Amino acid sequence: MTKNQNPPIYTGDIVEEHLDPSREYTAENQEIIFSDEQHGIWADLFAGIHQPYLMEHLCQEYKNGLVLLQLDPRRIPTVTHLNERITPRTGWHIERTAVRYTLADDWYAKFAQRIFLITDYLRTRDQMEFTPEPDMFHDIFGHLPFLTQKFYARIEDKFAPAYLKATQEEREVIKRLAWYSTEFGLVIEDNRIKVFGAGIISGRSELSNTIMEFYRLGRDCVLDYTANVFEQLQENFLAHKEDINRITDGIQELHQQGQMSSQDQGWNVVRALYDKLGISRTGYFGGEVILAPFNVETIARIPKTVYAFNPMFFVCESLEQMDALLDSYLKPIALRN
Ligand SMILES: [Fe+2]
Numbered sequence: 073m074t075k076n077q078n079p080p081i082y083t084g085d086i087v088e089e090h091l092d093p094s095r096e097y098t099a100e101n102q103e104i105i106f107s108d109e110q111h112g113i114w115a116d117l118f119a120g121i122h123q124p125y126l127m128e129h130l131c132q133e134y135k136n137g138l139v140l141l142q143l144d145p146r147r148i149p150t151v152t153h154l155n156e157r158i159t160p161r162t163g164w165h166i167e168r169t170a171v172r173y174t175l176a177d178d179w180y181a182k183f184a185q186r187i188f189l190i191t192d193y194l195r196t197r198d199q200m201e202f203t204p205e206p207d208m209f210h211d212i213f214g215h216l217p218f219l220t221q222k223f224y225a226r227i228e229d230k231f232a233p234a235y236l237k238a239t240q241e242e243r244e245v246i247k248r249l250a251w252y253s254t255e256f257g258l259v260i261e262d263n264r265i266k267v268f269g270a271g272i273i274s275g276r277s278e279l280s281n282t283i284m285e286f287y288r289l290g291r292d293c294v295l296d297y298t299a300n301v302f303e304q305l306q307e308n309f310l311a312h313k314e315d316i317n318r319i320t321d322g323i324q325e326l327h328q329q330g331q332m333s334s335q336d337q338g339w340n341v342v343r344a345l346y347d348k349l350g351i352s353r354t355g356y357f358g359g360e361v362i363l364a365p366f367n368v369e370t371i372a373r374i375p376k377t378v379y380a381f382n383p384m385f386f387v388c389e390s391l392e393q394m395d396a397l398l399d400s401y402l403k404p405i406a407l408r409n
Contacts, residue, residue, distance in 0.1 A: 088175040090171070091171055092170075095170050097192070102167070102168045103152070111148055113194060113195065113196070113197060114146075114147065114148045114194070114209060115145060115147075117200065117209045117276075118145045118209075120200070121274070121279060122145065126276075126279055126283065129267055129279075129286070130266060131261055131267060131268045134217050134268070136217075136220075137216075137220040137221045141154070141157050141216055141217045141220055143213065143217075148194070148208065149212065151167070151190075154166045154190075161220045161221075162186075162219055162222055162224075162225035164188055164225055166187075166190055167182070167188070167189055167190070169189040171191065172205050173191075174189055176235070180231065180236060181236070184232035184236060186225075188211075188215065188216070188219060188228075190212060191205075191208055192208065193207050194207050194208045195209065202275060202277060202278075209274055210274040210275075214274030223391055223395075227395060230403075231249075231250055233402075233406035234402035234405040234406040237405055237406060242405060245368070246401075246402065249368065251376035252269075252366070252386045253268070253366070253388075254270060255269045256271050256272055256385055257269040257388065258282075258385055258387040258388070259388045259389075259391055259394065260301060260387060260388065261390075263297070263300065264301065267279065268388070269385075281361075282361070282385070285359045285361055285363065289363070292355060294355055294356050302365070302387070302389045305364070305365055305387055309364050309365050311356075312356055315351050316364065317370075318349050319345065319351065320374050322348070322349060323374060324373065324374065324375055327375045361385050362383065363385055363386075364384055364386055364387070365386065365388075366386040366394060367386070370384075370386070
């Protein structure tokens with residue numbers, strides 16, 4: 073490296089890997105023999121989340137799927153078990169991959185064939201609360217119950233056809249749309265905010281922090297849960313849109329400078345940003361995450377690669393609305409010649 077070259081900036085991106093056919097699993101060797109220690113980690117992760125006071129905040133689509141998937145709370149499931157319960161219902165297939173974080177191009181090429189890759193990596197005991205890399209528990213417990221559900225499968229079906237025809241710039245937006253819906257999305261159900269995203273569901277601290285935010289919004293009188301919650305979220309968003317855009321642009325800038333990647337510094341960085349912008353951390357901005365109505369325009373402005381924490385979550389009025397909003401961006405691209 074010459075003196076003038078700047079060292080690469082660490083932006084918080086997890087290194088994406090190419091599928092390397094020579095080290096990849098084949099149709100014949102999908103199953104892994106796990107150690108008792110690994111089954112024990114699975115059991116503790118499962119028990120940590122499968123608690124009534126947490127599960128009641130998950131959306132119904134997920135809970136329906138979890139029943140159908142019949143996961144054993146004490147043992148990591150086989151790929152055969154998963155496929156037997158998923159494929160007949162929605163046509164999706166599960167395949168094991170040796171890659172820890174698949175390159176988006178490879179991922180969507182598999183998605184186009186309705187293949188959902190699950191990594192062979194399971195977090196270790198010191199990462200029980202948080203793992204930056206999506207592991208097997210995230211893939212299976214967070215995503216796969218949904219893949220037994222026709223409606224969810226239809227949502228997943230939208231991404232690949234658009235991604236494969238999109239420009240590089242559009243691909244970035246598509247990745248963000250997937251991130252803020254299937255990974256970190258929220259949805260209104262029975263006038264309550266429920267968790268939809270697999271990234272929240274599969275992490276106990278992410279899940280409990282998010283639920284605390286629902287309570288905080290009530291406690292701080294931002295939302296009145298006896299009135300229409302989504303309407304109030306929309307009103308709050310519109311009333312504060314200018315500040316939200318300033319925060320989003322500030323986050324984008326911090327992200328590009330590599331200043332939002334650290335797990336423990338993340339929120340301090342955002343708090344410092346609020347201070348710098350002169351935005352008081354009270355009321356709507358008083359929590360650790362801003363809840364905004366799901367909209368393509370804002371999602372397109374905010375980076376997806378901030379994996380240690382998320383400064384903003386997006387709420388859909390219903391799953392049907394999520395479907396329609398995703399279509400509004402993805403369909404015209406998918407229909408291109
Ligand atoms: Fe995921």
